[in-house]
Amino acid sequence: MSTMAVRSENADLEALALRVREHIVRMAAGGGCFIGASLSCADLLVYLYSRVLRVSPATVSDPSRDYLLLSKGHDVPALYGTLAELGFVARERLENHLKTSDSIYWHPNRAVPGVEFHSGSLGHLLAVGVGIALDVKMSSGPSRVFVVVGDGELDEGSVWEALLVASAKKLDNLVIVVDRNEFQANVATEDLVPLEPLDDKFKAFGASVCTIDGHDYGDLRSAFASIPRTPGRPSVIIARTVRGKGLPSLERRADRWFVAFSPDEVKALLGELHGSARAVLTSETKVVR
């Protein structure tokens, strides 16, 4: 790619990610959402859906499509925002967030076009991804399976169990993307159950690992340029991210896990996304776990 093409692609991705972040902020109104985790993986999902995944609104049921499974399900506003911007779901439908008349709630629902499987209980979708990847191998299909996991989620033993099996079965069509925002729900991961050295752990379980800046399109481009990273092994991409990315008033805040904002706060946060001064936030963080 020429420098000019790269610059232009980056500008497009940034514009798309900004629109996705606007959706996330709007979904944090009223009943609220898990905003910090949604903002940390927004660039990842935007990049994957617009530049990596071989899937489109027309091919959501095509057996040869690529799969993306959102294992850390609480960041689903980022997924819904991305799917809405790319035409999988009507943008207006996101206004139904949390309404019982629709089916868009705090965790992924397979009834929404583009969502491959429901999640919400952590540590499940790597195993589900192993099953999909096994079948793709069995039927000699071209699909690749991307499983987005949170770093806090790595406390769950089932993630490591499934990774052992993925390595044993040589599932090189499986890619684990870690949203390494360094926070569990309430505290920093390294203050509770430290994960570092994380890349060594994944390597010891048989994966081919790289660590990138999950907000840098150059890094994302090189990390996803050739999958599998190593033939015969599952790939792991540890994306270092910032919880609350894009909104300095929320970034790296342990107390901004799940928030419900007033209409005025949403307005101020949307302004902050576009470079205005930091929003003044008064809403209490709603602690849900």
Add this chain to the structure above:
Amino acid sequence: MASYEDVLCTLAEQDSRIVVMTAENRAAIRNLPARLGPRFIDVGICEQTMIGAAAGLALRGRVPVCHALATFLTLRAFEFIRTDVGIGRLPVKLVGAVPGFLSEANGPAHQAIEDIALMRAIPGVQIVCPADEAELAAAMPAVLASDAPCYVRFNAGPPAVVHRAPFQMGQAEVLSEGNDVSLLTYGLMLREVEVARRILEAKGVKPRVVNLRTLRPIDVRAILRAAAESKLLVTVEDHLRIGGLYSMVCELLVESGVRARVLPVALEDRWFRPGLLADVLLYEKFDGESIAARVTKALNA
């Protein structure tokens, strides 16, 4: 008579959607790796991953038949069954080995005596409880043809009775039509119930024996008919009294506004004494003679 393994293999040969999975429990399917090739998937000793992967395979259109010991399948992997298979309403078939008394001398860790209570707490899961290998083999085509998740309480034991009625989901097999007492049972205990029936008949009592075969769906009509036509209902099961057949029958009677005496023969709030099967039955008083004695006492009460 075709074995479980043969029937499963034949069904898999006829339907390429079927994959056989195991969490390194191969006792009943030893010859299938060679016969099914890549459609035999052993994930190692990890029941949760097996069930999650089965959900993934089902999303791709496969019908996975998952084997593990009944306790570890229904308990260790419970949340994966409920959340991935149950909420997904995926056609994953769960085959739990050595349920109930069949765990024999393994001790409480291996005793699946709450498996039915757990599986019926997941919306949409079918429960099939064969009384012997012939019934198990007869059930498998229906189990695999269904779009629903299904738990099979594996029992490939010797013939409990000569089965005449063809297997059908939700249809009980009524083995004798007496009206003094109705013995309702499923699975391993049918054999002992048959012994009890003969003892009771020798004493001039006319028992009805109802082999439920499937607990979800359950044969409502057969149970209500037994309640209407006999003086006493007896439920016999190698399961905790809570959440199993006794619970189901009582719920059904209350729901239907039917008054009936029901005697539970079940495990009362404890694990059973480990030992070889025949000894366990005697010790726990689940052998035919003990069952007959309890029924006689209840009839005379």
